[in-house]
Amino acid sequence: MQKTARIRLTADGRRAQLVDEAEAMIAQEGFSNFSIAGLAERAGISRAGVLHHFAGREDLLIAVLDRKERESAALSSRYISDRGAPDARAILDLLVRHNIERPEVIRLFSMLAAESIAPEHPAHEHFKRRLHRGAEQLEPLLTGYSRSPQSIAVELLSFMDGMQLNWLRDPTLDLWEHWTGFADAYFEGLAETERNRPAAT
Structure with missing residues (x-):
C-alpha cells in the first residue's frame, strides 16, 4: 500500500x-x-x-x-452565474460532460451506490436521499408541463445514472451520444404532449 x-x-x-x-x-x-x-x-x-x-x-x-455533491452543485451554480438562468437540459448536459471527464469519480459513486442498497450500509440513506435532492434542484427548471416536475426530474436522473453505469462497464459506449439522443427525444416528447393537450375551457 x-x-x-x-x-x-x-x-x-x-x-x-x-x-x-x-x-x-x-x-x-x-x-x-x-x-x-x-x-x-x-x-x-x-x-x-x-x-x-x-x-x-x-x-x-x-x-x-458530501464533497463530491458540493463539487457538482458548485459547478451548476457557476454555470448559472455565468450564463443566467438556464433550462434543465443545459444543466444536465453540463453534468454529463463533466462526468465524462472524471470516470474515476463516477466509478466510485456507482460502486458505493450498489454497496449501499443494503439498508444497514452507512451510505444507504445518503443515496436514498440523493435522487430526491437532485430532483428538487431540477424541479424549478421543469415547470410548464402537464406532468409533475418531480416525476420528470426523477426519470431524467435515473436514465443518466443507468447510462453512466453501462458506460463504466463498457467504455466503448458513447455516453454523450446516448445521453443526447435520449434527452432530445424525451424533451421533444414533453413538448409534443403540451402541443397536443386540449386548451383549457
Whole structure:
C-alpha cells in the first residue's frame, strides 16, 4: 500500500488529505475493505490521528460523498452565474460532460451506490436521499408541463445514472451520444404532449 511521508498540516489541511486518501482507497477496494488503520498508514499518521478528525469509517465515507455533491452543485451554480438562468437540459448536459471527464469519480459513486442498497450500509440513506435532492434542484427548471416536475426530474436522473453505469462497464459506449439522443427525444416528447393537450375551457 502506498504510504505518504508524514508532514505537518493544519486541521483543515489534514481533514482534506484524509478525505482525498479515503476516496482513493474506497475507489480501489470498495468501502467494505476500507479501514481506518489502512488510511492511517497511507496518510503517514497514527490511527488515533485519523480518529481525531473523523469519528470512524462511516464519517469518512459521508465526507467523501458530501464533497463530491458540493463539487457538482458548485459547478451548476457557476454555470448559472455565468450564463443566467438556464433550462434543465443545459444543466444536465453540463453534468454529463463533466462526468465524462472524471470516470474515476463516477466509478466510485456507482460502486458505493450498489454497496449501499443494503439498508444497514452507512451510505444507504445518503443515496436514498440523493435522487430526491437532485430532483428538487431540477424541479424549478421543469415547470410548464402537464406532468409533475418531480416525476420528470426523477426519470431524467435515473436514465443518466443507468447510462453512466453501462458506460463504466463498457467504455466503448458513447455516453454523450446516448445521453443526447435520449434527452432530445424525451424533451421533444414533453413538448409534443403540451402541443397536443386540449386548451383549457
